[in-house]
Ligand SMILES: Cc1cc2nc3c(=O)[nH]c(=O)nc-3n(C[C@H](O)[C@H](O)[C@H](O)COP(=O)(O)OP(=O)(O)OC[C@H]3O[C@@H](n4cnc5c(N)ncnc54)[C@H](O)[C@@H]3O)c2cc1C
């Protein structure tokens with residue numbers, strides 16, 4: 181008899197953690213992680229932060245060094261893509277036709293960038309930012325004084341704008357909605373970031389409809405619906421991501437804006453789990469289906485999925501959180517603010533670079549955006565999970581310690 | 589290579605070689621010491637890499653930034669020797685460093 185094998189598809193935050201957690205949970209069989217990028221799992225957040233700026237190198241990004249995986253017996257097959265899953269015969273097929281048998285399977289295929297399919301989007305210098313190769317591509321086009329146009333005022337676009345300013349480029353951010361970060365924050369937070377980016381010399385335009393990119397063989401201009409033209413040496417598009425669910429869907433697994441998983445990160449096939457950006461789960465805290473895009477969720481779900489594969493199920497139960505770094509500003513977000521019915525600002529969002537926005541629903545805090553206010557984030561997390569009714573006046577007063585809100 | 593000793597809450601002792609220039613957190617993550625979670629990968633954003641620096645080493649470890657100090661006040665069971673392990677860079681001078689891990693990072 182050959183030893184049982186668990187195959188993990190996707191070698192990033194979720195895949196790497198899942199493999200390690202399998203060992204920690206006592207999986208004794210083979211572990212094979214197959215990933216289509218040519219790298220061991222690496223930290224993606226620095227791509228738009230310190231890696232883009234050149235402060236960090238590829239070796240610094242790796243989550244764990246190669247020797248460590250070898251030590252605990254985790255095998256990697258990198259630069260190879262899984263093209264099909266055969267659930268009857270329990271095999272996966274790679275692009276070159278090779279097949280591998282599995283006893284258990286984990287899907288950690290993540291997400292890919294949403295393409296902007298408009299005139300000129302195939303021109304050289306029209307770029308995206310999701311992986312190491314994207315950054316290496318971007319590097320070829322940047323330099324002091326060059327003109328960069330960022331399409332999309334979400335966190336990744338704004339982080340990229342901040343970093344390119346630091347590198348001495350002229351930066352323009354074009355957002356389609358009437359304000360940046362509209363999908364994820366209150367107007368006050370959008371206002372704050374708009375002010376900061378302008379203070380840092382970024383030209384930021386909202387309500388912009390982009391018609392196309394123009395250039396000889398590389399991009400030279402961005403053309404907008406109202407006739408405005410922005411000169412550009414490079415364009416970086418950051419308009420969100422699409423979950424990689426095609427593989428799961430073709431294998432007949434339940435998919436609905438992500439691979440459907442239960443509280444134990446199991447898919448509709450009990451031998452297959454899924455974790456990270458590619459999944460959709462019912463969140464008990466927010467009472468709805470969610471597809472999260474964060475490192476924390478990828479790691480947390482990976483641990484839960486590994487436990488299920490080892491027949492030691494633990495329930496997923498984590499408050500979502502996220503962070504973003506732009507200029508000298510660290511933003512830490514706890515919880516999800518969608519559906520809030522009231523907002524409390526603690527500090528001053530219209531001056532300086534430190535305040536917090538607390539999102540309330542029926543008198544209880546459901547999320548906080550803490551800007552250079554780590555304590556508001558840390559205590560905010562606890563206030564959210566304890567589901568406390570809060571007094572808005574004290575909450576808005578930076579002089580009142582949030583510690584006093586908490587149950588002892 | 590400098591050696592760092594990690595003492596888990598249950599008393600388990602791990603003596604680990606950690607390359608100069610990497611963080612105390614990374615040494616733990618690389619070696620799958622599960623008392624350190626490190627959700628943010630070392631960007632001083634999550635406080636799930638909390639540790640207690642052995643008293644004998646306190647004055648050899650560079651001081652915490654304001655950001656780190658603020659976060660430390662909110663961790664479970666903070667002490668005067670609490671640190672975020674991702675913010676301590678291992679150097680030859682720290683060869684022999686001893687850190688204790690808390691019962692939980694949440
Ligand atoms: C620039 C940038 C900045 C970010 N900043 C932050 C931040 O500050 N904080 C935060 O919490 N999150 C941040 N994120 C989000 C975070 O990186 C993701 O949530 C996280 O990477 C999700 O991990 P994952 O393993 O689920 O998926 P991914 O990281 O998307 O990895 C999936 C992997 O699977 C591979 N794959 C897919 N299909 C196949 C197949 N068929 N065969 C083989 N391999 C396959 C993919 O190529 C990829 O390598 C950022 C993301 C980006 C791009």
Ligand code: FES
Pocket residue numbers: 613625626627628629630631632633634635636637672673674675
């Ligand atoms: S790893 Fe997140 S604060 Fe240290």
